[in-house]
Amino acid sequence: MVKIAIMGCGVVGSGVADILLEKSEELSRKFNKKIELTRILDIRDLKGTPYEPFLTKDANEIINDPDINMVIMTIGGEEHAFTLTKKALEAGKHVVTSNKEIVAAFGRELVETAYNNSVRFMYEASAGGGIPIIRPLNICLASNDIYEIQGILNGTTNYILTKMYRDKMSFEEALAKAQQKGYAEADPTADVDGHDAARKIAILSSVAYDRFVDYKDVSCTGIRNISYEDLELSSANGFKIKLIARSINKDGKIEALVEPLLLGEDHMLAKVDSVFNGVLVKGSYTGDSMFYGKGAGKLPTASAILGDIIEILTGSSEHSLPGFVKEKAEMTTSKQDSFRFFVRLWKNSISTEEMEKIVVNSFGKVAIYCGESEVNRKKAALITGYLSREELDKKIEELTKSLNIKVENVIKVED
Amino acid sequence: MVKIAIMGCGVVGSGVADILLEKSEELSRKFNKKIELTRILDIRDLKGTPYEPFLTKDANEIINDPDINMVIMTIGGEEHAFTLTKKALEAGKHVVTSNKEIVAAFGRELVETAYNNSVRFMYEASAGGGIPIIRPLNICLASNDIYEIQGILNGTTNYILTKMYRDKMSFEEALAKAQQKGYAEADPTADVDGHDAARKIAILSSVAYDRFVDYKDVSCTGIRNISYEDLELSSANGFKIKLIARSINKDGKIEALVEPLLLGEDHMLAKVDSVFNGVLVKGSYTGDSMFYGKGAGKLPTASAILGDIIEILTGSSEHSLPGFVKEKAEMTTSKQDSFRFFVRLWKNSISTEEMEKIVVNSFGKVAIYCGESEVNRKKAALITGYLSREELDKKIEELTKSLNIKVENVIKVED
Structure with missing residues (x-):
């Protein structure tokens, strides 16, 4: 029997509660392990909702209940959610979360805490919402x-x-x-x-x-x-x-x-x-x-949390510590690489033909002049050939020597 | 220690061998369980290939080897692959396959055999190739x-x-x-x-x-x-x-x-x-x-097989019998539903304007006349409004009363 408590009955938490209330029996049968929603932590009373019978305002009622073996962490923000997650793991409960703040900021610590307590910390819903990724x-x-x-x-x-x-x-x-x-x-x-x-x-x-x-x-x-x-x-x-x-x-x-x-x-x-x-x-x-x-929304995100619950139900109790807990990545930036750039321009009283010439003069024949906006003739754009950021900056300096041209935005082209 | 044998060293089988030879150590470390390629079954000698040291022509050398706990079934076709798969499962070995013929034809029996022998029959690679689905x-x-x-x-x-x-x-x-x-x-x-x-x-x-x-x-x-x-x-x-x-x-x-x-x-x-x-x-x-x-190809398909291998390594030894083993679906057809249809026509000496009129006369104003092909002016097409198959057939009959119009192809529109 897996007894599940939800911490935080907001959009996602209530979605998980809805699915558990609707599907616990079916999923228990399908995966041959009984699951049951047992408790919901929320500061509100939620009178008259289907969540009311499960409600508690005291997290310790969940943390200290040895019968609860899984916590769904759907409280937002960092500190409070982290503290409760850590306590739940230390109390030997699996934790499944959609809270990307705690995964991004404390994921390593939480995965390690789970490992040391022979339980799992799962976070499918923290990136890509309902998408299995x-x-x-x-x-x-x-x-x-x-x-x-x-x-x-x-x-x-x-x-x-x-x-x-x-x-x-x-x-x-x-x-x-x-x-x-x-x-x-x-x-x-x-x-x-x-x-x-x-x-x-x-x-x-x-x-x-x-x-x-x-x-x-x-x-x-x-x-x-x-x-x-x-x-x-x-x-x-x-x-x-x-x-x-x-x-x-x-x-x-x-x-x-x-x-x-x-x-x-x-x-x-x-x-x-x-x-x-x-x-x-x-x-x-x-x-x-x-x-x-x-990538978001009540039921898609709740569906991803259910995927983690089912993974815990059907998975092994043994698991290994992932590499990211042990080692930090060496980071780099590709400042030297060359890209094509989309450059949005502001121009004053320059015709299309003139602009085409100016663009080719500054950026060479590989550049494409995209023309003027239909909603605002003073806005135009060009797409450069392959350039480094440095080269781009030089060419932009040249282009904007004229008081009649300004560069308003630069966006990289992926191709 | 998981000792793996591959049956069938064709395109996919050799891909699995390549990945195992390259990655066994890394994966063993990552998932904290030693895996090792032990044997490859093939009728050929494959002299001078990296597969040679593992080769056997006798399936029983694998089936009867109690140390081999996983078989990768990459032999094509139905009968032979099925027989060997069944034997391997009965001998208490997990089987992972990319062979969609045996999964489609004997999947229920094989999943049940695996269940009864407390091993797994996995087939991620049988649909969608390298796509996790x-x-x-x-x-x-x-x-x-x-x-x-x-x-x-x-x-x-x-x-x-x-x-x-x-x-x-x-x-x-x-x-x-x-x-x-x-x-x-x-x-x-x-x-x-x-x-x-x-x-x-x-x-x-x-x-x-x-x-x-x-x-x-x-x-x-x-x-x-x-x-x-x-x-x-x-x-x-x-x-x-x-x-x-x-x-x-x-x-x-x-x-x-x-x-x-x-x-x-x-x-x-x-x-x-x-x-x-x-x-x-x-x-x-x-x-x-x-x-x-x-959806196909040596390494993408082999990658899907490796996913199954890792799932077995990290998964639970307990699992439940899926519903499709127990119950057959009741099938239906939607003959009564209505669709839009794309209809390819052959026409002789009828102008675009005339055709437009003919199409509207037969199919009503909701129909779109797509015009003539640029490579063959006698070929044209129309897209109907929503019709049942029966209504479509009637209208086609009407349209093709003229000796100058034939219907050559009909394709449903999904929208």
């Missing part, structure tokens, strides 16, 4: 050397970018829409500045490369600087702009970053729109694999 | 009611369709190209008539719906009747034609079929080109998830 990396693709992960890991920003493009909105308008729909929080910093995606790519990278990637080492650029014109002009040239969280494993060193990128329309992640997430994994044997699905 | 269905999505699976599960036909479209080739030309490249066999029946995809959708459906779906109950239409003009004219109207293996779980009954379908360009499977495979899973909690990757 941690387990495929851990088991299915485990024989591969993974050399790159690219992901759309934040549904809020992906919704904003999709909305901006489809409805010709500014970033601010689309953000307001996302907040109205409950896709973005009142303080949207964690999402729009890329910190949420940074935590998730750090988690996935640690699992995939078997060495610890600290989310604080992930270089982060968000989407505040993306304008509708960027989306319009890149799209007219066969590209989509996506906030990509990515890590590259090369020569034993890892580079990890979150940044907007122009993706060619054939890129599998270019088709991942709105609140969906996608993760592209490049492995030595499998080549490219992609995992796609809902 | 069986394990995500079995564990990660296990709390969901799965109500539909759609897959591009055959790389050969997907390569042929992609090649036909990109290089303006006939089916026969593209098939020859695929055979030349080793993507299609001399007798391509199993691939091009959909039987291979039928086996795979039957396997995935049995796992997802927890009831046995017999591949013989999968209604099968292949791609022999697809012409370049079909691809050209559907593409000009925003569609792609893909061979889709699909099953629908509705009101306790299951419909399973393999057929070419027109997919809208926004459909996630529309982007799955060439030898890649993709599987779209619709779950009650997760909504749409998609899994994408290489």
Whole structure:
């Protein structure tokens, strides 16, 4: 008999409770082990809800109950959730969580605590929401050397970018829409500045490369600087702009970053729109694999937690300590590499023909002048040939010598 | 210590041997259990290959060796592979296979034999090649009611369709190209008539719906009747034609079929080109998830087998008998439902304007006349509104009363 307690009956926690209430019997039969929802920790009374009979406000009632052998940690934030998780593990309870903050900040310590107490700490739901990705990396693709992960890991920003493009909105308008729909929080910093995606790519990278990637080492650029014109002009040239969280494993060193990128329309992640997430994994044997699905939301995230519960039910009691607990990754940055760049321009009274000449003069014939925006003729863009950042900066200096041209945004092209 | 024997050192078997020879030590360390390649069964001598030291021509040397606890079954075909698999399981050895014929035809018996002998029969590589899909269905999505699976599960036909479209080739030309490249066999029946995809959708459906779906109950239409003009004219109207293996779980009954379908360009499977495979899973909690990757090939398939090996290493020795062993699915067909249809026409001396009128006269204003092919003006197509098969047949009869119009192909539209 596996007795389960849920800590935090918010969006995800209540989703887990709903599934357990609906499915415990069926899953018990299917996997030949009885599971049962026993307790729910929440500060609220939740009168009249199906959760009421299970409620307690005292975490110790769960921690100190020797009959409870599994805790679902769906409290948000760092400190409190971490403390309770650690206590639960030390009390010999498995813990399953969707809280990416604690996984990113304390994952190593918690995995080790679990190991030392012969229980498991599982976090499939902490990256990619309902998409099965941690387990495929851990088991299915485990024989591969993974050399790159690219992901759309934040549904809020992906919704904003999709909305901006489809409805010709500014970033601010689309953000307001996302907040109205409950896709973005009142303080949207964690999402729009890329910190949420940074935590998730750090988690996935640690699992995939078997060495610890600290989310604080992930270089982060968000989407505040993306304008509708960027989306319009890149799209007219066969590209989509996506906030990509990515890590590259090369020569034993890892580079990890979150940044907007122009993706060619054939890129599998270019088709991942709105609140969906996608993760592209490049492995030595499998080549490219992609995992796609809902990256957030009550039931998709709860479904991922149920996957972990079932893994614990059906898995071995023995397990080994993953490499990322033992070893920290050596990080690098690819400042020297060359890329193509999308450059958004502001221009004053310069015709298309003149601009084409100016662009070729500064950037050479490999550069493409994307033309002017249909909604604002003063906004235009170009796509350079392959350049280093340094070369780009020099050419931009040259281009903007004229008082009639300014550079407003620069985005890398992935191809 | 897990001693592994490979039966059949063909494309996939040699891939598994290569990975084991390269990675056994690393994987043993990582998962804290020693694994070792011990024996390879093959009828050939394979002199001078890295496999030579392990070779035997006598299966009994493996079956009767009590030290060998895992067999990798990569012999093709049904009878021989089945007999050896059964013997290995009865001898108390885990079996991992990529052979979809034995999984589709004898999966229930083999899973039960494994269960009765307290070992495992695993087959991640039998559907979707290198794509992790069986394990995500079995564990990660296990709390969901799965109500539909759609897959591009055959790389050969997907390569042929992609090649036909990109290089303006006939089916026969593209098939020859695929055979030349080793993507299609001399007798391509199993691939091009959909039987291979039928086996795979039957396997995935049995796992997802927890009831046995017999591949013989999968209604099968292949791609022999697809012409370049079909691809050209559907593409000009925003569609792609893909061979889709699909099953629908509705009101306790299951419909399973393999057929070419027109997919809208926004459909996630529309982007799955060439030898890649993709599987779209619709779950009650997760909504749409998609899994994408290489569906065949030496190392991708071997990687999936390694995933199963690692699952056995790290998994529990206890496991339950899956529902599909115990219960057969009740099958259904949706003959009554209505669809839009793409209809390829042959027409003689009828202008575009006239054809537009004829199409609207027969099919109503909801029908779209797609125009004529650029490579053959006598070939044209239309897309109907929603109709039942019966209504379609009536309207076609009406349309082809004229001696100057024939209907050459009909394909359902998925939307």
